[in-house]
Amino acid sequence: MASSTTQFSLYLLLLTLFSATQSSQSLRDLKPNPNHPSTSLQSITDVHDLLPKYGLPRGLLPDNVRSYTLSDDGTFEIYLESPCYVHFDELVYYNTTIKGKLSFGSVSDVSGIQAKKLFIWVSVTGMHMDEGSDSVEFYVGALSEKLPAKQFEDVPVCKTKACRGGAGAGIESI
Numbered sequence: 741m742a743s744s745t746t747q748f749s750l751y752l753l754l755l756t757l758f759s760a761t762q763s764s765q766s767l768r769d770l771k772p773n774p775n776h777p778s779t780s781l782q783s784i785t786d787v788h789d790l791l792p793k794y795g796l797p798r799g800l801l802p803d804n805v806r807s808y809t810l811s812d813d814g815t816f817e818i819y820l821e822s823p824c825y826v827h828f829d830e831l832v833y834y835n836t837t838i839k840g841k842l843s844f845g846s847v848s849d850v851s852g853i854q855a856k857k858l859f860i861w862v863s864v865t866g867m868h869m870d871e872g873s874d875s876v877e878f879y880v881g882a883l884s885e886k887l888p889a890k891q892f893e894d895v896p897v898c899k900t901k902a903c904r905g906g907a908g909a910g911i912e913s914i
């Protein structure tokens with residue numbers, strides 16, 4: 741008699757525990773994570789797809805991005821597989837780590853990107869694009885220049901050497 745009562749209460753206990761776990765489980769599934777109210781930007785895995793969300797063209801970054809981090813304040817770090825050269829209207833160098841701060845229509849505090857001006861490499865410190873504009877403005881130190889946005893539409897293929905391409909083309913020294 742005593743043992744069957746024990747068994748019964750044990751059964752009740754298990755049943756209560758089981759339903760408690762069940763309900764907390766389903767609650768967890770339904771509730772959005774309060775720590776990540778907007779997962780839309782964080783869930784983008786290709787950084788090139790992130791750029792249009794900020795009103796910038798996808799092709800500002802080369803195709804050999806390994807990973808990136810983006811903070812809530814727009815600060816980002818992008819890691820490339822290797823340093824990279826891209827021939828836009830001018831030759832651009834991307835170091836393996838690129839840092840900066842994203843805001844709508846612009847990137848500021850950039851490090852890790854350089855452009856070749858005549859014979860010298862200058863650091864690109866920022867980029868800006870007005871909504872609907874057909875050009876991207878690049879800041880190199882105190883100067884800025886506008887380049888047609890068209891060449892930044894597609895993600896450029898990365899070259900590991902500053903080679904002009906084509907047979908017999910010389911390799912530019914950096």
Ligand SMILES: *[C@@H]1O[C@H](CO)[C@@H](O)[C@H](O)[C@H]1NC(C)=O
Pocket residue numbers: 835836837
């Ligand atoms: C690339 O970044 C590394 C580490 O910050 C730096 O030491 C190196 O000089 C950079 N390369 C160029 C060509 O700027």
